[in-house]
């Protein structure tokens with residue numbers, strides 16, 4: 001369990017590579033034993049809180065991609081232990097080049113057996129934050145071969161501004177595929193071994209394949225922001241939804257430091 005809090009020493013080149021590519025994959029961040037302690041409790045909480053009952057074939061592309069449960073830390077002690085772990089937070093801070101990070105929110109993303117693709121997108125479309133000092137840790141809770149739809153990244157695409165106004169949809173998949181090909185961004189689509197974790201920036205374009213296996217692709221994610229990031233004036237419905245859910249009471253222009261955004 002100490003692994004959750006103990007620092008992991010990163011190669012000094014990691015930060016430069018992260019800045020260049022907009023993402024970083026690290027092997028063996030956690031041992032198989034640590035992942036095994038969290039997989040079943042987190043999966044049970046996902047099942048308990050899930051409200052999607054429609055069969056896959058009746059859902060739209062977004063809802064075929066995954067079951068999405070947010071802020072598990074608020075309803076489940078074991079999930080809270082995981083989300084509040086210092087190891088991932090310290091890696092996030094190091095990659096961002098900041099002294100401290102706060103929690104934006106966590107979310108479990110379970111791609112069911114037969115679940116569809118996650119279309120190309122950049123997360124920060126959804127976030128009314130005044131800074132790009134944001135980063136997501138994507139933690140698969142089993143080995144994730146290509147057939148299960150691991151997360152894949154367009155290297156260097158955090159510098160591309162085209163397509164930042166697209167929500168996750170068939171349209172984002174189509175037009176970003178075209179824009180990323182035109183911009184000659186190379187895609188990194190690789191299996192994740194057990195214990196591997198990826199970190200991606202809020203503006204990095206990423207997507208995932210379908211889950212062609214007969215097992216759920218269980219993933220826990222934690223989204224961090226640099227301490228000091230402020231709430232920007234919300235300008236779309238997704239911003240208002242995030243404001244209410246993840247930073248209640250914070251006013252535009254203020255540092256995002258509600259009780260839901262502890263320094264980790």
Ligand SMILES: O=C(O)CCC(=O)C(=O)O
Nearest residue numbers: 109118123136138208221
């Ligand atoms: O897990 C997925 O399929 C998508 C994950 C994602 O988009 C994210 O964590 O930002």
